[in-house]
Amino acid sequence: xxxxxxxxxxxxxxxxxxxxxxxxxxxxxxxxxxxxxxxxxxxxxxxxxxxxxxxxxxxxxxxxxxxxxxxxxxxxxxxxxxxxxxxxxxxxxxxxxxxxxxxxxxxxxxxxxxxxxxxxxxxxxxxxxxxxxxxxxxxxxxxxxxxxxxxxxxxxxxxxxxxxxxxxxxxxxxxxxxxxxxxxxxxxxxxxxxxxxxxxxxxxxxxxxxxxxxxxxxxxxxxxxxxxxxxxxxxxxxxxxxxxxxxxxxxxxxxxxxxxxxxxxxxxxxxxxxxxxxxxxxxxxxxxxxxxxxxxxxxxxxxxxxxxxxxxxxxxxxxxxxxxxxxxxxxxxxxxxxxxxxxxxxxxxxxxxxxxxxxxxxxxxxxxxxxxxxxxxxxxxxxxxxxxxx
Ligand code: SF4
Ligand code: SF4
Ligand code: SF4
Ligand code: SF4
Ligand code: SF4
Ligand code: SF4
Numbered sequence: 001x002x003x004x005x006x007x008x009x010x011x012x013x014x015x016x017x018x019x020x021x022x023x024x025x026x027x028x029x030x031x032x033x034x035x036x037x038x039x040x041x042x043x044x045x046x047x048x049x050x051x052x053x054x055x056x057x058x059x060x061x062x063x064x065x066x067x068x069x070x071x072x073x074x075x076x077x078x079x080x081x082x083x084x085x086x087x088x089x090x091x092x093x094x095x096x097x098x099x100x101x102x103x104x105x106x107x108x109x110x111x112x113x114x115x116x117x118x119x120x121x122x123x124x125x126x127x128x129x130x131x132x133x134x135x136x137x138x139x140x141x142x143x144x145x146x147x148x149x150x151x152x153x154x155x156x157x158x159x160x161x162x163x164x165x166x167x168x169x170x171x172x173x174x175x176x177x178x179x180x181x182x183x184x185x186x187x188x189x190x191x192x193x194x195x196x197x198x199x200x201x202x203x204x205x206x207x208x209x210x211x212x213x214x215x216x217x218x219x220x221x222x223x224x225x226x227x228x229x230x231x232x233x234x235x236x237x238x239x240x241x242x243x244x245x246x247x248x249x250x251x252x253x254x255x256x257x258x259x260x261x262x263x264x265x266x267x268x269x270x271x272x273x274x275x276x277x278x279x280x281x282x283x284x285x286x287x288x289x290x291x292x293x294x295x296x297x298x299x300x301x302x303x304x305x306x307x308x309x310x311x312x313x314x315x316x317x318x319x320x321x322x323x324x325x326x327x328x329x330x331x332x333x334x335x336x337x338x339x340x341x342x343x344x345x346x347x348x349x350x351x352x353x354x355x356x357x358x359x360x361x362x363x364x365x366x367x368x369x370x371x372x373x374x375x376x377x378x379x380x381x382x383x384x385x386x387x388x389x390x
Contacts, residue, residue: 007074018074027079028095029072033059036091037292038069039326040381042083044362047355050076051083052378057286057332057371066376069331080104085112086359088268088326089136089292090246111351115250116266117243123262126237130254130263135294138247139254143239161234164213165227166206172225175202179217179226185210186217251293251322271325271343277314279338287316287329287339295322296329331381333369342366 005022014034020027038056054067072083081094081102093100104110119130131139145152180188190202204226213230243254243265250267275296288296299317316338325343333339343364348356370382 009072009074016068016072018072018077020074020077020079024097026095026097028093029074029077029079029081029083030093030095031068031070031072032091032093033068035089036069036087037089037326037328038290038331039088039292039328040070040331041086041088041326041363042070042092044365045082045086045359046077047080047082047358048076048078050078053331053381055371055373055379056290056328057334060290060328060332061286067378071378082110082355082359085110088113088249088324108351109355110353111348111356113268114266114347114349115245115248115268116264117245117248117250118264119241119243120262120264121240123260124241124258125235125260126239126241127259129257129259130241133253133257135251135253135292136247136249138244138249140242140244141239143237143241161232161236161238162213162230163233164208164211164230166208166211166217167227168204168206169223169225169227172223173204173221174223174225175200175204176222178220178222179204182216182220183211183214185212249292249324249326251295251324253294253322256321266347267324268347269325269343270345270347271341273318273320273323273325273342274340275314275316275318276338276340277316279335280315280333281335282315284334285316286332286334290328290332291323292326292328293322293324295319327367330367330369331379332371334371336368336370336382338369340366340368 003022005020008019008021010017010019014032016031016033018029018031038054038060040053040056043051043053050073052071052073054069054071055064056069058064059067059069079094079096081104084092084094084102085105094102096103105112126141126143128141131141175188175190177188177190180186185207187205188202189205190200193200211228213228215228218226218228243263248265250265252265252267255263255265285298288298296316296318299314302313325341327341330339330341346360346363365383368382371379373379
């Protein structure tokens with residue numbers, strides 16, 4: 001008796017789960033529809049043509065709820081995991097019998113992106129810039145909090161890595177207790193008074209780990225008995241700042257903005273992208289919203305008198321430094337030929353299988369915007385020119 005697999009597609013929160021079940025064997029391909037940018041790379045990569053592009057702009061803007069940026073056919077899918085490997089945004093997961101696995105990689109049947117994402121620990125000061133600019137939340141900043149900003153944080157002294165020295169001149173100090181009253185890091189301990197000496201004697205105790213180096217004690221001491229000196233042991237904060245490679249799309253925002261030039265990231269695609277402002281109607285800005293790399297922007301308006309003869313004011317512009325040639329903008333743009341994208345190379349590790357050659361040929365095809373919803377939830381884009389070989 002022939003056995004046939006059963007297929008299903010279910011939704012759990014933001015995950016759309018395609019399933020193939022044969023007796024006890026279960027394969028699941030899970031699309032995180034929130035994380036998916038609509039770049040369509042999986043559509044080109046799928047050897048079974050099991051993925052179709054959805055109305056990317058409308059779904060990413062939340063204008064419709066009946067479709068996702070891409071749609072997987074659970075029956076056409078062979079659960080090979082190529083889309084998981086090629087998705088630059090980590091939006092797909094393959095589970096085999098409940099376990100996250102990619103057998104095609106285990107058998108070296110397909111290459112992986114050759115990701116370069118390095119932060120030079122020696123150069124990095126553990127500042128907050130790369131974490132702030134990263135459009136993919138891919139920076140993990142593990143720096144001990146300082147107690148001023150976090151009750152459970154470290155004392156400022158250890159957070160800053162300073163060395164503070166506190167000295168009290170016994171000749172001048174009267175053990176008046178003012179410094180101890182003002183600062184929790186200082187305790188003035190007086191010996192019991194005795195008519196034998198008729199003096200107030202004692203000592204001033206100071207706790208370095210809680211001293212902020214604020215100098216209040218120095219200022220407040222009526223006898224000018226306190227000297228406090230603080231030097232920085234290191235000009236960088238303790239801890240570690242790292243790139244979480246699974247979440248990094250290689251946009252290089254962090255590289256371009258790091259003040260210490262501490263970051264090296266190589267883009268996974270090389271290519272060219274052109275925006276044709278004359279084809280772009282004003283008031284759309286869909287591409288700006290969908291770009292996962294924060295590479296597109298609405299330019300500051302140019303006064304009419306400053307426009308050169310015959311030129312038109314662009315509605316949209318791109319900073320190519322940050323574009324990874326993912327294609328999400330092309331897939332979302334409703335205006336024909338407003339954006340033209342040509343990938344010229346893919347940075348992969350050295351496993352050149354026939355399957356990958358086919359995927360590469362499709363990914364290097366020049367494409368342009370012309371998004372029309374052919375049937376509800378399904379769109380096509382316009383392919384231009386010849387297939388490029390890099
Ligand atoms: Fe296509 Fe393989 Fe992804 Fe299925 S797992 S959608 S066959 S690339
Ligand atoms: Fe979405 Fe692009 Fe990943 Fe496909 S490759 S799942 S379109 S982000
Ligand atoms: Fe700052 Fe650069 Fe270090 Fe990031 S890598 S924390 S931007 S110094
Ligand atoms: Fe984030 Fe882009 Fe840097 Fe990757 S390259 S860590 S995505 S800013
Ligand atoms: Fe992708 Fe570049 Fe378009 Fe942004 S501008 S969506 S990075 S192709
Ligand atoms: Fe809209 Fe396309 Fe213009 Fe971007 S280029 S604003 S998506 S019409």
